[in-house]
Amino acid sequence: MHSNIDFQQLVNAVGDAIVVCDTNGAITFWNPAAVRMFGFAEQEALGQSLDLIIPERQRQRHWDGYHKTMQTGKTRYGNDVLRVPALHKDGRTLSIAFTVAMLFSADKTVTAIIAIIRDETARFSEERSLRKRLAELEAK
Numbered sequence: 001m002h003s004n005i006d007f008q009q010l011v012n013a014v015g016d017a018i019v020v021c022d023t024n025g026a027i028t029f030w031n032p033a034a035v036r037m038f039g040f041a042e043q044e045a046l047g048q049s050l051d052l053i054i055p056e057r058q059r060q061r062h063w064d065g066y067h068k069t070m071q072t073g074k075t076r077y078g079n080d081v082l083r084v085p086a087l088h089k090d091g092r093t094l095s096i097a098f099t100v101a102m103l104f105s106a107d108k109t110v111t112a113i114i115a116i117i118r119d120e121t122a123r124f125s126e127e128r129s130l131r132k133r134l135a136e137l138e139a140k
Contacts, residue, residue, distance in 0.1 A: 011029075011031045012031060012032050014031070014033060015033055016033055016116050016117060016118050017031060017033045017034035017036075017037045017038070017115075017116070017117040017118075017119075018031040018033065018034065018114065018115070018116055018117075019031075019034050019045075019050075019114070019115045019117060020103075020112050020113070020114045020115075021050060021112060021113055021115075022111070022112055023070045023110055023111065023112070025049055025050050025063070025066055026047055026048065026049060027045045027046055027047065027048050027049075027050065027052070028046065028047075028112065029046075029114075030042045030045040030046060034117070037088075037094070037096075037117065037119050038052075038053050038086070038087070038088055038089060038094075039088045039089030039090055040052060040053075040089050044089075050062070050066075052087075053086045053087050053088075054086065054087065055085050055086070055087055055093065058084060058085060062084075066113075069100075069102070069110075069113065070110050070113075073102060073104065073108070073109075073110045074102075075100050075102060075113075077098070077099055077100045078099060078100060078101060078102075079099065080099070081097050081098065081099055082097070082098055082099070082100075083095065083096070083097045083120070083124075084096060084098075086117075094119055094121045095119075095120050095121045095123075095124035095125075096117050096118065096119055096120060096121075097117070097118050097120045098115045098116055098117040098118065099115070099116050100113055100114060100115050100116075101113070101114045101116075102114075
């Protein structure tokens with residue numbers, strides 16, 4: 001059965017950030033939730049490197065994994081959630097969780113990667129506070 005889903009409306013309505021990058025890591029799609037989450041307007045993000053939102057100390061590891069994924073067309077983060085720090089436009093660090101999906105051409109060549117991203121900064125902070133409190137109680 002064919003559905004009449006308006007996919008542009010769908011990606012604009014979801015609460016999670018949807019970021020699409022080409023094989024070189026340049027941002028080609030940046031939905032309204034990405035604007036809200038990271039603080040960069042769509043026009044500021046499009047065409048930019050993902051370094052826009054990756055903390056400097058994470059970049060080498062990120063790019064090593066990114067290039068390997070582009071070469072192999074495989075990722076283990078299609079189902080497994082990856083949790084990493086990210087940067088907001090104002091310089092503060094966010095804690096994000098995301099999964100990725102690969103896009104392919106008709107000849108099975110990788111054309112892009114999609115990240116579906118959730119901001120877990122508040123939850124991460126709350127968990128850290130609870131762990132600290134638990135450690136304090138256990139120490140007594």
